[in-house]
Amino acid sequence: MDHWQYLLLLAACLLVTLPLELTGSRVYRQPVRLARAVLPAAVVFLVWDVIAIAAGVWNYNPRYLVGLTLPFGVPLEEALFFLVVPVCGLLTFETVERMLR
DSSP states (O other): OGGGHHHHHHHHHHHHHHHHIIIIIOSTTOHHHHHHHHHHHHHHHHHHHHHHHHTTSOOOOGGGSOSOBOGGGOBHHHHHHHHHHHHHHHHHHHHHHHHHO
8 A cells, every 4th residue: 555655645735736626727628838937947857857857856755655756867746746736736826816806
């Protein structure tokens, strides 16, 4: 079960914020806008991770990873983190903004 913890946490983040989309935040319904908001930062932080991994600055405990590694040694879960967390943040932001209008 430990190997699934990181992925399950990411899935839980998406699940917890999904009702925000269903109540009208319209983040998932605008995929181009979502990609423009999330992908630039995700790329920057993935490059940062690649550099830090190559330099030995940090690594990941394999106990909490499923074992799928992307090029340059980036665990799948880490790459997904840079997509899931900003999406959840954007859902929250859009919901609060909509409620304050």
